[in-house]
Amino acid sequence: MFARPRPPFSQIIKGARKSQVFVNLLFIPPFDRRLFALKPHTIRFQSTYTKNLLNMATSNTIHLTPDDTGVFKFGSQDSETAKKTSQLLQENHDKHHIFFNNTGFHNHIVHHLLTLYGLGAPASVIERQYKLNASYQRPVVLSKNQAPVDMSIPDNFHNNLGKQMYYHDFLVFWQREIESKGWKDVLKERVFAGDSKADDMLGRMFAGFLHPLIHLGFGIEFNQPAIIAEALAQASVHDLWITKYLLDVEKKAQPGNKTIPQLLDEIRDDKKLSTAAEWDDGNKIRDGILARAPDEMMNYASQWTVEKGELEAKTAQMISSAVYFAAAAQRPPKQVKFDFYYMHCVNSSIFFTSFNKxxxxxxxxxxxxxxxxxxxxxxxxxxxxxxxxxxxxxxxxVPKLLEAGDAEWSGLFQRLFEFEDDGHAVKLGRAVAHAEVVSQGYEDQDWAKIKSFMWLKIGNMVADSVEDTGDTWARSVGFDEAWKDYVDRPRQVHL
Known part of the structure; x- marks a missing residue:
């Protein structure tokens, strides 16, 4: 049953006023699902207005243009690659769940393809990487027998938060919200308003090792309301425990001038806190830090504040510091490897340039x-x-490849284009290169640990480490156990 009268479908496709009626059905919620059964050649339009409406990004349609290459302007794009990438992202949007298994491992296709696209990768590379990762995704609706749930009913929305089986139902809800109000007003009201309901959603953005926040960042950076809807749906099916912690830290915070590198040193020197997590903890933040040293952690975290007029400088500090602790956390003489979890702190940092705009x-x-x-x-x-x-x-x-071009950003990105993974590596490369740009003008600051030539060194560390033997990422690098399966460095990696 539709919420408003619908004309016969034959009239929509063949009869008078077909263009405007079709547009209403497609873009004004509730959406008419009969449209999705049509073959592309079935539909003919009379008005340029209708064609233009369909040739745009909406809450359920992904449409990239050659100008949508993100905040890090490295490579240009063409209309062919824009069209192909849009098609692949649309297929992912329509067919795939946000988790590819019951454990909650994330579908990274959006992140991977948009990173490649933003760096100027050709359509052939983007399509190959898509096929590699689409092969193991789950359907967007997990069970054929699962009845749809209307999340516009407040009890349904509240009672099903954190449950991954309802991802598609939340997706439909957020698509309709965005189509009705626009994505900016939806985010302003439902994520950033500062009331208890908005704080619930804001906190969930930081769950799952920042994946909902990363997804939101891509949606905003590349001007795609459908990906913003995915991010909101993804946040809706993540858990809530990190929210209480972040709110508690916020209540404790007082204005101060400590920097992130200072606080990193203090955390390491605090023996209770620095050893609070144990190797066997299921989640080392929740089951380790917040179970055994919550007061200590809140004490240090609450000391990092941003005062009026500091937004740009403190954004640069956060971005630079994330790269610093991710790259410097090595265990010589073991192979150079990046920590899987620290890498997400870097990969999410790039989006704060978009958020601030x-x-x-x-x-x-x-x-x-x-x-x-x-x-x-x-x-x-x-x-x-x-x-x-x-x-x-x-x-x-000392980079593995020293030939002209191979160890520079253009050569590094080409290597990361070809690396077969779920996109983490090329995302890390782009985020480090972006951090170099953002940090310009701040290298005389005490907190700026990474300076000038060191940025490109880190870019080489990224490419060299993922191409090296052993697992691509080390996990929890402060533990001896994280390094036990890695070999000693087979070559000179230092001057």
Whole structure:
């Protein structure tokens, strides 16, 4: 039963006023599912207005243009690649769940393809990487017998938060919200308003090792309302425990001038906190840090604050510091490897450039989002047993390939285009290169541990490490156990 009268479908396709009626059915919720059964050649349009409406990004249609290449302007794109990438992202949107297994491992196709697209990868590379990762995804509706749930009913929405089986139902809900109000107003009301309901959603953005926040960042960066709807649906099926922690830290915070690198050192020197996580903890933040040293962690995290007028500088500090602790957490003489969890702190950092540009967010809302991210990063560092950070591992690094071009950003990105994974590696490369740009003008600051030539060194560390033997990512690098299966370095990696 539709909420408003519908004309016969034959009239929509063949009869008078077909163009405008079709557009209403497609773009004004509730959506008419009969449209999705049509073959592309079935539909003919009379008006240019209708064609233009369909040739745009909406809450359920992904449409990239050659100009949509993101905040890090490295490579240009063409209309062919824009069309192909849009088609692949649309297929992922329509067919695939946000988790590819019951454990909650994330579908990274959106992240991977948009990163490749933003860096100028050709359509052939993007399609090959898509096929590699589409092969193991689950259907968007997990059970054929699962009845749809209307999440516009408040009890349904509240009672099903955190349940991955309802991802598609939440997706439909958020698509309709965005189509009705626009994505900016939806985010302003449902994520950033500062009331208890919005804080619930904001906190869930930081769950799952920042994946909902990363997804939201891609949607905003590439101007795609459908991907923003995916991010909101993804957040809706994540758990809530990190929200209480971030709110408690916020209540404890007082204005101060400590930097993230200072606090990293203090966390490492605090023996109770730095050893609170144990190797066998299922989730080393929840079951380790927040179970055994919650007061200590909140004490340090609450000391990182952003005052009025500091947004740009503190954003640069957060971005630079995430790269610093991710790259410097090595274990010589073992192979150079990046920590899987620290890598997510870096990969999410790039989106704060986009967040800060949004006119629908107030400065106070941007500051709050940034403070939560910096405090989350400090907590993530502690949860991996607070490894020693070795700057000489970066400054003295000798790249594997020294030929002209191979060790520069263009050559590094080409190598990461070809690397077969779920997109983490090329995302890390792009985020590090972006961090270099953002950090320009701040290298004289005490918190700026990574300087000048060191950025490209880290880019080489990324490409070399993922191409090296052994697991692509080390996990929880402050623990001895994280390194036991890696071999000693077979070549000179330092000057």
């Amino acid at each position: 949004q006119d629908f967010l107030s400065e106070a809302q941007k500051v709050r989002l940034l403070e939560w991210k910096g405090r989350f990063d400090l907590t993530m560092y502690a949860s991996r047993r607070s490894p020693e950070l070795l700057l000489e591992e970066i400054s003295g690094y």
